[in-house]
Amino acid sequence: MTDTHSRRRFVRGGLALVLGAAASRPAWSSMRPPTDRSDEIARLAFVNTHTGESLDVVYREGPRYLGDALAEIDRVLRDHRSGDVHEIDRALLDQLVQLRARLDVGKRPFHVISGYRSPRTNAMLASRSSGVASRSLHLQGRAIDIRMPGVDLADVHRAALSMQAGGVGYYARSDFVHLDTGRVRRW
DSSP states (O other): OOHHHHHHHHHHHHHHHHHHHHHTSOGGGOOSOOSOOTTOEEEEEEEETTTOOEEEEEEEETTEEOHHHHHHHHHHTSOTTTOOOOOOOHHHHHHHHHHHHHHTOTTOOEEEEESOOOHHHHHHHHHHOTTSOTTOGGGGTOEEEEEOTTSOHHHHHHHHHHHOSSEEEEETTTTEEEEESSSSEEO
16 A cells, blocks of 8 residues: 555545544534634624723634734723733634624623733732632633623523633622633533
């Protein structure tokens, strides 16, 4: 058998494995972003619950992220205690777009409880609560705590879990769901 023939069989076998796995679960359970984003317009809307600021912006056109829009998002999701601004992970923004689509809520804004957190703010919060991780992904702009008024928090939680895209925390008493771009896990 030639090298070319064995490579083709390997690729064909791998493709069959991937297609078989995809067929065995519902299409909506796969969170991985599409490889072809050539015509996708990604829009997000936020209300910062601490500052009252709101934003509704297209941040991606196809595969191209829009720098000015990303800067606006970074500003609205800043640490409201210190005023520190940090870049928000683009994968997190893409998760939010997919979450909103799963919830089928149109352009309704996410109410943001916490986006980026400065080290000082995170340390202060961690000293007051065992529910705040000392190495939180909020410190890297890779986590967000949200709610969506008019949508049951349990529905937001279930939809976020179904994406299998990162960490999902459910804080019913505090009325928010945590999303992050870390490894897939739940609490």
